[in-house]
Amino acid sequence: MRWITVFLNSSIGKKIIVSFTGIFLCSFLVVHLSGNFLLFRNDAGEAFEVYSHFMSTNGIIRFLEIGLALGFILHIFNTLRLTLENKKARPVPYAVYKPSENSTLTSRSMFYSGLLVLAFLIIHLNTFFVTHRVIGTDVTMYESVVESFKSPVYSWFYIFAMLLLGLHLNHGFQSAFQTLGMNHKKYTPLIKFLGLLFSIVVPAGFATFPVYFLFFHQ
Amino acid sequence: MKLTLKIWRQKDSKSKGDFSTYELESVSPDMSFLEMLDILNEKLISQNIDPVAFDHDCREGICGSCGVYINGRAHGPKRGITACQLHMRSFKDGDTIWVEPWRAKPFPVLKDLVVDRSPLDRIMQSGGFISARTGSAPDANAVLIDHDTAELAMDAAACIGCGACVAACKNASAMLFVSAKVSHFALLPQGHPEREARVLNMVAQMDKEGFGACTNTGACEAECPKSISITNIARLNREYLKASFK
Ligand code: SF4
Numbered sequence: 001m002r003w004i005t006v007f008l009n010s011s012i013g014k015k016i017i018v019s020f021t022g023i024f025l026c027s028f029l030v031v032h033l034s035g036n037f038l039l040f041r042n043d044a045g046e047a048f049e050v051y052s053h054f055m056s057t058n059g060i061i062r063f064l065e066i067g068l069a070l071g072f073i074l075h076i077f078n079t080l081r082l083t084l085e086n087k088k089a090r091p092v093p094y095a096v097y098k099p100s101e102n103s104t105l106t107s108r109s110m111f112y113s114g115l116l117v118l119a120f121l122i123i124h125l126n127t128f129f130v131t132h133r134v135i136g137t138d139v140t141m142y143e144s145v146v147e148s149f150k151s152p153v154y155s156w157f158y159i160f161a162m163l164l165l166g167l168h169l170n171h172g173f174q175s176a177f178q179t180l181g182m183n184h185k186k187y188t189p190l191i192k193f194l195g196l197l198f199s200i201v202v203p204a205g206f207a208t209f210p211v212y213f214l215f216f217h218q
Numbered sequence: 219m220k221l222t223l224k225i226w227r228q229k230d231s232k233s234k235g236d237f238s239t240y241e242l243e244s245v246s247p248d249m250s251f252l253e254m255l256d257i258l259n260e261k262l263i264s265q266n267i268d269p270v271a272f273d274h275d276c277r278e279g280i281c282g283s284c285g286v287y288i289n290g291r292a293h294g295p296k297r298g299i300t301a302c303q304l305h306m307r308s309f310k311d312g313d314t315i316w317v318e319p320w321r322a323k324p325f326p327v328l329k330d331l332v333v334d335r336s337p338l339d340r341i342m343q344s345g346g347f348i349s350a351r352t353g354s355a356p357d358a359n360a361v362l363i364d365h366d367t368a369e370l371a372m373d374a375a376a377c378i379g380c381g382a383c384v385a386a387c388k389n390a391s392a393m394l395f396v397s398a399k400v401s402h403f404a405l406l407p408q409g410h411p412e413r414e415a416r417v418l419n420m421v422a423q424m425d426k427e428g429f430g431a432c433t434n435t436g437a438c439e440a441e442c443p444k445s446i447s448i449t450n451i452a453r454l455n456r457e458y459l460k461a462s463f464k
């Protein structure tokens with residue numbers, strides 16, 4: 001069994017875990033986003049309530065939730081380890097350093113965009129998950145959503161976080177495939193294109209909710 | 219050309235280094251960067267100042283020893299060349315040029331611009347070889363290799379072990395170097411007997427030396443004097459994954 005610990009502690013092993021969980025978390029974004037579109041139904045949140053009730057009570061979903069939490073934990077834990085090791089590998093910085101000549105800012109700031117998305121995630125979980133599922137409240141989920149997004153501070157913060165998520169996904173999506181060893185002259189351009197599309201469409205999709213409730217919802 | 223040079227001076231690996239400023243006049247645009255340093259050193263010797271130590275050997279881009287960081291870029295501002303292939307015409311009259319050694323924990327500075335790159339040698343020793351039959355030479359073309367694969371292997375084999383990939387990477391990762399070596403052997407039938415052991419050992423040695431891990435920024439590929447592609451890093455990951463789970 002030693003090979004497993006060797007693999008998990010190797011630089012490439014850790015990278016592979018980060019990529020794998022990253023792709024898994026992308027699939028979660030799709031599910032989350034499609035469910036949220038029920039907010040746009042003109043039924044005073046009826047359909048959305050049924051959906052959120054189902055999501056919080058269904059046994060299979062509760063079970064998948066554990067996997068999701070694990071996905072986040074492994075993704076964050078391994079990036080933290082890698083980032084610390086990477087920082088250690090260059091103790092003396094260059095006096096003159098021009099990384100913009102050889103790489104993109106998005107690819108170099110994955111740790112920071114990730115950190116800000118994490119900060120958003122914690123606040124987001126606190127507003128909805130903790131209030132409704134841990135503490136418990138009489139307010140419905142739909143009312144909570146409307147209430148939160150009525151606050152311009154919260155809405156703009158949400159939009160800003162989605163921008164960062166977009167930047168994170170912009171590099172992360174295609175990078176995950178590269179790390180998993182999938183680089184091929186026929187498919188890589190397609191993966192890069194899909195990654196670009198994903199990093200625009202998904203965060204923009206999420207950003208429609210604060211925009212809708214802030215400006216268009218009566 | 220008249221130039222101001224800011225060059226990293228460090229007595230030995232234990233001393234603390236700093237930048238020294240030198241003015242150099244009548245530099246010819248046709249000189250190579252190393253020739254310019256030669257002129258500077260002659261001037262320093264005539265003034266009884268210790269000349270600037272820098273690595274060099276072939277001076278034609280094939281040995282990989284001349285790596286220095288020039289104005290914030292590995293091997294200077296041009297792509298696909300080494301410092302010895304860089305000409306002074308890439309700079310302007312009156313320019314200030316910063317020259318620093320490679321910066322990475324596994325590459326300690328020995329003196330001035332010279333760093334110890336033996337970690338790359340130790341990675342090679344851990345797996346960068348093949349078993350070959352001794353005795354009479356084998357028949358030419360006895361082992362058939364299709365053209366495209368041979369080209370890919372030759373592209374990977376072009377790596378000269380200069381360490382610019384490590385130097386340019388924000389994580390000081392050596393994965394482009396290791397991936398070039400692993401790919402070169404994995405693509406050819408001669409490399410197959412040690413295929414799995416090679417990648418496992420080379421990656422283990424790479425980690426042990428304290429290099430960082432790749433975050434796919436692509437800086438290495440852009441700064442590599444031999445334009446080694448990061449598709450090799452994907453192949454390295456693939457090889458490592460396969461060998462680990464086999
Ligand atoms: S991969 Fe390129 S930059 Fe890295 S050591 Fe080889 S030749 Fe130098």
Ligand code: FES
Pocket residue numbers: 273274275276277278279280281282283284285300301302303
């Ligand atoms: S001196 Fe040999 S590559 Fe520059």
